[in-house]
Amino acid sequence: MPVALCAMSHSPLMGRNDPDQEVIDAVDAAFDHARRFIADFAPDLIVIFAPDHYNGVFYDLLPPFCIGAAAQSVGDYGTEAGPLDVDRDAAHTITREVLDSGIDAAFSERMHVDHGFAQALQLLVGSITAVPTVPIFINSVAEPLGPISRVRLLGEAVGRAANKLGRRVLFVGSGGLSHDPPIPQFTTSPEQVRERLIDGRNPSDAEREVRERRVIAAGRDFAAGTATIQPLNPHWDQHLLEILASGELEQIDTWTNDWFVEQAGHSSHEVRTWIAAYAALHANGPYQVTSSFYREIPEWIAGFGITTALTRSSNHMK
Numbered sequence: 298m299p300v301a302l303c304a305m306s307h308s309p310l311m312g313r314n315d316p317d318q319e320v321i322d323a324v325d326a327a328f329d330h331a332r333r334f335i336a337d338f339a340p341d342l343i344v345i346f347a348p349d350h351y352n353g354v355f356y357d358l359l360p361p362f363c364i365g366a367a368a369q370s371v372g373d374y375g376t377e378a379g380p381l382d383v384d385r386d387a388a389h390t391i392t393r394e395v396l397d398s399g400i401d402a403a404f405s406e407r408m409h410v411d412h413g414f415a416q417a418l419q420l421l422v423g424s425i426t427a428v429p430t431v432p433i434f435i436n437s438v439a440e441p442l443g444p445i446s447r448v449r450l451l452g453e454a455v456g457r458a459a460n461k462l463g464r465r466v467l468f469v470g471s472g473g474l475s476h477d478p479p480i481p482q483f484t485t486s487p488e489q490v491r492e493r494l495i496d497g498r499n500p501s502d503a504e505r506e507v508r509e510r511r512v513i514a515a516g517r518d519f520a521a522g523t524a525t526i527q528p529l530n531p532h533w534d535q536h537l538l539e540i541l542a543s544g545e546l547e548q549i550d551t552w553t554n555d556w557f558v559e560q561a562g563h564s565s566h567e568v569r570t571w572i573a574a575y576a577a578l579h580a581n582g583p584y585q586v587t588s589s590f591y592r593e594i595p596e597w598i599a600g601f602g603i604t605t606a607l608t609r610s611s612n613h614m615k
């Protein structure tokens with residue numbers, strides 16, 4: 298069966314701290330294109346790789362990867378709250394293949410997910426329940442992180458499982474390219490913040506509001522050139538996009554986690570979701586990137602990309 302991919306940046310600042318209309322129009326056009334690509338492909342299952350930002354997964358038990366057989370969106374930053382339409386059987390099949398491949402992913406019958414999953418599903422297919430989904434959490438925020446090669450291997454195992462499902466599977470990767478938004482680091486946080494990073498589920502509306510305002514203010518300062526956060530790195534972003542388009546994903550195995558941060562900021566680890574999605578596609582055969590959008594958008598603290606891809610055999614089977 299054919300498989301396809303859409304990898305996209307997300308940003309909680311979209312609609313909250315917007316750039317010039319010309320930039321918004323360009324992003325909207327790129328999302329329109331991605332939506333048409335997905336509608337043409339007509340997936341009957343979405344496997345989405347996304348991170349969490351201390352809304353669903355905490356330091357009380359922090360796996361590198363977790364596959365959800367049921368999942369609940371927390372509804373942060375105005376995203377849709379409530380249950381995703383998770384395909385439990387597909388989640389079990391994928392988990393078995395991943396574990397059989399020697400990748401020790403966690404498994405959840407009640408995964409909590411945030412805008413990393415919900416914003417992508419809403420933007421690409423309209424809602425968190427529009428298409429049956431298997432959500433796969435990839436820790437991209439809470440250090441320490443394992444080597445990037447494990448992410449590629451996870452993606453390959455998921456891709457092999459998808460191949461066995463006999464379904465029209467769309468792989469989605471959700472997360473930024475270079476960016477360094479103000480997400481607390483455990484080692485440098487005061488005790489009170491550490492406590493919420495360990496066990497901060499179900500914050501009050503007021504607590505959530507304070508956190509969200511802090512990120513919005515950082516976006517304003519960053520766009521005004523007065524923030525102390527790390528600059529975007531369009532050269533690094535383009536280099537990564539070229540490697541992903543080439544299909545030579547092993548090249549990325551040599552990149553250290555420190556180098557990701559040095560070059561592209563702490564949240565550049567979110568490209569783990571893209572690498573997993575591309576590896577899943579690659580496990581189904583040689584592929585072709587069919588569209589690639591990129592802009593630096595300081596207002597959203599994002600090197601912002603959207604790409605679509607198809608395996609070459611899927612192209613003939615459309």
Ligand SMILES: O=C(O)CCC(=O)/C=C/C=C(\O)C(=O)O
Nearest residue numbers: 307308350351473478480481508
């Ligand atoms: O306040 C916190 O603990 C988390 C802040 C937060 O959720 C920021 C998210 C930013 C992104 O998702 C992003 O730029 O990719």
Ligand SMILES: [Fe+2]
Nearest residue numbers: 413472473567
């Ligand atoms: Fe993020």
